[in-house]
Amino acid sequence: MNIQIKAKNIELTPSLKDFAEKKIGSLEKYFNLMQTPDDPSLVSRIEAVVEVGKTTLHHRKGDIFRAEALLSFHRNTLRAAKSADDLEKAIDAVRDDLQRQITTFKEKLIDKSRNQQ
Numbered sequence: 010m011n012i013q014i015k016a017k018n019i020e021l022t023p024s025l026k027d028f029a030e031k032k033i034g035s036l037e038k039y040f041n042l043m044q045t046p047d048d049p050s051l052v053s054r055i056e057a058v059v060e061v062g063k064t065t066l067h068h069r070k071g072d073i074f075r076a077e078a079l080l081s082f083h084r085n086t087l088r089a090a091k092s093a094d095d096l097e098k099a100i101d102a103v104r105d106d107l108q109r110q111i112t113t114f115k116e117k118l119i120d121k122s123r124n125q126q
Contacts, residue, residue, distance in 0.1 A: 010037045010055040017062030019074075019096075025061070028097060032104045033057050033078060039111045040082065056081040059103075061096060076103045080111075087111065 014021065014029050040055060058079045063072055076099035077090040087110045091102035 010034060010040070010057060012057045012059065015058070015060045017060060018064075018066055019062045021061075025096065029059050029061060029076075029100055032100050033059055033107075036080070036104065036107055036111065039108065039115070054082060059100075061100065064092065074099045076100045078103045078107055080107055085114070087114070 012030050012033055014026050016025075036057075037055070058081075060075075060077045062075060064075050065073075071094060073092055073094060074096040075090065075092045076096065078088070080087040087107055089103045089106035089110065091099050091106065093099040093102060
């Protein structure tokens with residue numbers, strides 16, 4: 010899985026980059042289950058673009074952080090965006106949303122293959 014991390018209105022520290030890579034990279038195990046014997050290289054073709062940052066530089070009620078992730082694989086794209094008062098909470102929420110979308114996608118594939126038989 011190729012992961013690109015971009016920062017907007019904040020500095021991308023190594024610890025923040027590692028945290029985001031670890032959280033988004035943990036979604037790779039869900040794609041391992043979707044591999045087929047005729048297509049074992051699905052995981053290597055997954056592209057993840059993660060954008061983290063502050064929504065604006067001048068909030069009155071404190072900082073509001075936003076995380077957005079775009080997951081592209083085999084002509085499919087999944088997108089999740091969340092805002093929170095802490096950047097790590099926003100990244101966790103994006104990861105959870107993407108996990109839900111991946112499992113829904115897998116269930117659709119399974120149902121589709123069952124209906125074709």
